[in-house]
Amino acid sequence: LAKTTQPISMDSYEGQEVNITCSHNNIATNDYITWYQQFPSQGPRFIIQGYKTKVTNEVASLFIPADRKSSTLSLPRVSLSDTAVYYCLVVPGGSARQLTFGSGTQLTVLP
Amino acid sequence: GEEVAQTPKHLVRGEGQKAKLYCAPIKGHSYVFWYQQVLKNEFKFLISFQNENVFDETGMPKERFSAKCLPNSPCSLEIQATKLEDSAVYFCASSQSGLLQETQYFGPGTRLLVL
Numbered sequence: 272l273a274k275t276t277q278p279i280s281m282d283s284y285e286g287q288e289v290n291i292t293c294s295h296n297n298i299a300t301n302d303y304i305t306w307y308q309q310f311p312s313q314g315p316r317f318i319i320q321g322y323k324t325k326v327t328n329e330v331a332s333l334f335i336p337a338d339r340k341s342s343t344l345s346l347p348r349v350s351l352s353d354t355a356v357y358y359c360l361v362v363p364g365g366s367a368r369q370l371t372f373g374s375g376t377q378l379t380v381l382p
Numbered sequence: 383g384e385e386v387a388q389t390p391k392h393l394v395r396g397e398g399q400k401a402k403l404y405c406a407p408i409k410g411h412s413y414v415f416w417y418q419q420v421l422k423n424e425f426k427f428l429i430s431f432q433n434e435n436v437f438d439e440t441g442m443p444k445e446r447f448s449a450k451c452l453p454n455s456p457c458s459l460e461i462q463a464t465k466l467e468d469s470a471v472y473f474c475a476s477s478q479s480g481l482l483q484e485t486q487y488f489g490p491g492t493r494l495l496v497l
Contacts, residue, residue, distance in 0.1 A: 313491070314473045315473075368438065369430060369441070
């Protein structure tokens with residue numbers, strides 16, 4: 272499994288765009304990049320997943336360069352309620368196996 | 383249901399006592415996963431099921447941990463003779479097909495405190 276590296280913590284202010292970058296240098300051809308969000312006292316929640324280029328949904332955008340060795344989660348106009356831990360995961364496609372979480376990035380949104 | 387349900391929310395046990403945790407996966411989901419979150423951000427995989435069959439138990443401490451997913455019943459995770467180091471939040475997740483690129487839906491967790 273490809274190891275992921277992401278910042279331990281980030282601070283932002285309400286209304287700003289937040290970009291969290293994750294490096295995964297050893298990503299394999301059939302690996303997907305997936306981000307989960309965890310609020311205090313809750314289970315992780317799926318945010319977005321991609322394989323290459325750009326993916327956008329109602330919550331976030333995911334940018335993946337051509338070499339796929341990194342990815343950037345972009346949260347537009349964050350609010351206080353976006354304060355959470357964000358996990359970047361590299362998941363092999365096609366196999367029913369467990370998710371492997373890293374340490375995550377604690378995002379704190381300040382008023 | 384549309385959400386993964388876990389009971390109880392909190393569980394306090396003295397060392398050596400038994401602890402039993404329950405998980406009801408989303409209806410129609412065939413795969414159930416159990417994870418242990420010990421420190422704030424560290425997850426450890428314990429076991430997964432495909433319907434009532436154990437799919438992967440490589441993360442299970444074999445001596446004191448056991449788990450079941452029986453038809454028409456919530457899945458369960460049981461810890462015999464709890465130890466202080468078992469204090470953690472235990473999450474259950476379910477998915478429809480088990481494919482890793484498919485979303486796993488997590489429950490709210492059971493916080494176990496062993497005194």
